[in-house]
Amino acid sequence: MANNEFLNSLLREYEQKKLRAELDSEKRKEELYQKYPKLQEIEKELNDFAIKTSKNILLNNKFSLSDLNKKIEELKQKKEEVFKMANLPNDYLKPKYECSICKDTRLCLEK
Ligand SMILES: [Zn+2]
Secondary structure, eight states: OHHHHHHHHHHHHHHHHHHHHHHHHHHHHHHHHHHOHHHHHHHHHHHHHHHHHHHHHHTTOOOOHHHHHHHHHHHHHHHHHHHHHTTOOTTTTSOOOSOTTTTTSOGGGGO
């Protein structure tokens, strides 16, 4: 079926674009982490904090939402400082998708 082949190759092309954008972002991240190990530390702290927080919520422990937001804001600010120091935009590590609407998942074409 020629139509299916066409569709498949179109989908493959989109998948490759998406993958490329993501691999590219991973590479930028690794390079940046090597240059600024502090950034990796902050990122790790953010992740650990997110895990700890979701555990707390799951276990139904009391937690203060304002404390939580304060801590996250604090870490984000630290991150922005590193980016500023490195002279890079804050979204430097985000994958650069060709289509920012569907992030190259082609979902925007399905409507
Ligand atoms: Zn799109």
